[in-house]
Amino acid sequence: MSLFLQIKPFAFQLLMPLRTSQGILRDKKGFLIHLQNEDKESGWGEVAPMKNAELNLCAAILKSLGSTPSREKLERNLATWPGSLSFGIGAALAELDSLVGHKSSQDWLKTSQSALLLPTDKSPVLFLESILKDSQIKNENLTIKWKVGNSPMEVEKKLLGEILRRLPQNAHLRLDANGGWDRKQAMDWANHLSTEPKLEWIEQPLPANDISGLEELSTKIPVALDESLLLNPVLKETWQSWQIRKPLLEGDPRVLLKELTNNVGYRVISTSFETGIGRRWIHHLAALQQKGPTPTAPGLAPGWCPDSAMFSANPESVWDAA
Incomplete structure (x- = not known):
């Protein structure tokens, strides 16, 4: 089964630099993923590695996929790709299959807690x-x-x-x-x-x-x-x-x-x-x-990313803002 793939680059600055023992993070770059099936149903994903070398590798792989990759090809290659690319494609496929999202059994869940x-x-x-x-x-x-x-x-x-x-x-x-x-x-x-x-x-x-x-x-x-x-x-x-x-x-x-x-x-x-x-x-x-056996606060880092349409829960708004 052929799918329709669109890719759009994005970039944003953190509101403050994050210094760790391994270096300083000031911004993020990556690619937004939009997959559609033959019924025009959409699945959305994001490819956002931490390292430039992985970003460049992901860019080359995405380019090689073309605009109409088969579902079988995507599934076959997920395990061999960099983790960030496997997330982006896997996330879009999961939404197409209604494992998550508005057509799933519980819609998108949201948490109000964070460290x-x-x-x-x-x-x-x-x-x-x-x-x-x-x-x-x-x-x-x-x-x-x-x-x-x-x-x-x-x-x-x-x-x-x-x-x-x-x-x-x-x-x-x-x-x-x-x-x-x-x-x-x-x-x-x-x-x-x-x-x-x-x-x-x-x-x-x-x-x-x-x-x-x-x-x-x-x-x-x-x-x-x-x-x-x-x-x-x-x-x-x-x-x-x-x-x-x-x-x-x-x-x-x-x-x-x-x-x-x-x-x-x-x-x-x-x-x-x-x-x-x-x-x-x-x-x-x-x-x-x-909801599981060991509940604890997730690490969402509130206050570190800008408050703009690129961070909307509506994927179309994110796409337009990128």
């Missing part, structure tokens, strides 16, 4: 103080995520103390090192936080390929995997603790959709900064996760 991502270009302490002035936020089950590994350890430990002193008693804290620590540093942090009740987990404390080190560390403190799952996807089946799942980077979203529909626990849905087309999936999967 708050502290800024990395200004004082995280001052930012935290400003949001805690909002009594509604202060009384909620607040979850804060802080990117670490950007400054000397002693500086960050001092900032951590200031953050913890300001957090309400029922708040949760997530630290994300983006693989920037070595084993000695990670163990030092684990010892420092071993009795901290507000800590939910440390995300990717060691490089993605140091699985034995991550396993050892997880016996002392909660460890969530992120980059390791992208490098070694088999860990999605074997890692028993928290998994930070970034749908737009990891491949065909129908796989994760099935996991969450089957109530598999210890998954957390996280943004990789997407347009409204990808955001529909992030919200839908996050809402499913929160």
Whole structure:
């Protein structure tokens, strides 16, 4: 069966730069995907990798598909493509098949919860103080995520103390090192936080390929995997603790959709900064996760992307704005 494929590039700036131990993210670029079947029904997707090399590879593959690829060809190649391209095409196919969307059994789900991502270009302490002035936020089950590994350890430990002193008693804290620590540093942090009740987990404390080190560390403190799952996807089946799942980077979203529909626990849905087309999936999967056996706040990074039509829940509006 032939489909009709349209592709449109997009680009946007984050409202503030995101500094991690691996570099600085200031903007996102990618491609919007519009698939139609012979009945003119639409499926929408988004291809938004984090690295330029993958973006260029995706562009070449999309060009090679032409405007009328067969369904069989797309399905056959999904497993061999970069994860971001597999997401974009898989997402559009899933919507065509009414696995998600307005013709599905539950329409697009939406979540109102999210962890708050502290800024990395200004004082995280001052930012935290400003949001805690909002009594509604202060009384909620607040979850804060802080990117670490950007400054000397002693500086960050001092900032951590200031953050913890300001957090309400029922708040949760997530630290994300983006693989920037070595084993000695990670163990030092684990010892420092071993009795901290507000800590939910440390995300990717060691490089993605140091699985034995991550396993050892997880016996002392909660460890969530992120980059390791992208490098070694088999860990999605074997890692028993928290998994930070970034749908737009990891491949065909129908796989994760099935996991969450089957109530598999210890998954957390996280943004990789997407347009409204990808955001529909992030919200839908996050809402499913929160109905599962281990509900927790997803990582949607509210306040980091512009408030414009490109982030609308209406895919046609996103397409027109790109």
